[in-house]
Amino acid sequence: MSKSWTPYARHILDAIAKIIRIQERGTLEDEVLYAASLRHLQTLSEATQKLPESLKKEYPAIPWREISGFRNILVHNYLGDIDPLTIQGVIDLHLGPLAQAVQALLDQHPDPASTSHPS
Template sequence: MQRDDSVYPKHIRDSIAKIQAYTKSLNKASFLKDTLVQDAVIRQIEIIGEATKRLSEEIRAQHAGIPWQDISGMRNKLIHDYFGVDIEKVWLTVRDDIPLLKKEISGILKTL
């Protein structure tokens, strides 16, 4: 059975939307105090990382400018080294990387 290449980018898009909804009214200080939001965001980043791992090699190669390995690496860090999670790095990911990834994923979805 052939995999539908649009499934995983859609999962990534949906997780990004959730992260942005969870954090839209928060600044860094608020985020660092709110463990419920932290947990929700971390879960969505894990989903993004897992979906990234399941993308076809073709999609990854066509969009080589996206740091796929870094994204899946963050997922691994969050899942396997949960005591070592730097929540400030998570905030920076939300603030800086998620908007860029959203743009890239939107572009991918337009081509599928």
């Protein structure tokens, strides 16, 4: 691996934490909260593409390909076909297991080149 994957993993965890904080402020029926959630889902979806396939294989229950592909759906959703209920379902069903898997990857595969500076 020529480039460290750990900043992307931490970015995923940060995006998930932000989505959780958004959820604490209200429902996705609020268009501002909905838009903020979509942005962070897009960010984390894109960051999953930077994780090594060899590590993702350690967590086959995580739908890595679908998460990565979800970014394209979010970015190219010009007609607004994605509704808040669908997004809420994605958040409820997938973010917890994704966060656990990414944290486990960080714990099990420390990056010696990475420094632990707070972001």
